[in-house]
Amino acid sequence: MTTGVDRGLPADMREIGESFAVSGQISLAHVRAIADAGFSVIICNRPDGEAPDQPGAAQIETEARRLGLAFHYIPVFHSGLTSENVEATRRAVSQADGPIFAYCRSGARSSNLHALTMS
Template sequence: MTIAIVTESFAVSPQIRPGDMQELAGAGYRTVICNRPDGEEPGQPTVAAIREAAEAAGLAFHHIPVAGGAFPEPAIRSFADVRAAADGKVLAYCRTGTRSITLDALANVENLGIGERIEAAQRAGYDLSALRERLGE
């Protein structure tokens, strides 16, 4: 499992597995957000399997799927609500982590400036510079 730390309270990851939940809980994560629709690719664990393992490990689990490069306002608001209400560190995942970090940058729960969000993503290994205009909305 590869975790990219974005801020003190938030990280993203490519696809995780049910067996990763105990390790995440042990690392101090309290909330997991899945940003993948079920059945996106063969071999992908189901949302139900991840949810069951997360809850068994004492983690809150939320499913906010986005696909096709679209980040609809309801998904951004849901992501922001989960982040704002989270008690402790949050890990969001998708196929590569890009959708998750994009949702976080658009939600801007930590009230960072545009440049700060782009730089935080860059430090975590993601280039969000093409979103500069949309981040200013």
């Protein structure tokens, strides 16, 4: 798995586990870089409409699927993580056939979900 801003990946991307990376909000242009870096799955943990300028999950999903990536929309609202979020993430991880890239506003919700699915 290749990483780096020089390859068009988000500047705040962090690898937090084997074959698992997180970042804040991604753009449509990032989806191509994520695919080119060898990721096979994108997980969106950011609810649509949190910020007026964020692309909707459906837009990211369309581009991801066009590029051959699996996509999972598992929004974590400000009320906090739920057992449903954790279980949906476990399913997404178990179905993945390669590295996973998850995003939210800052990467924190995605990181927390990853930690809970590994325990």
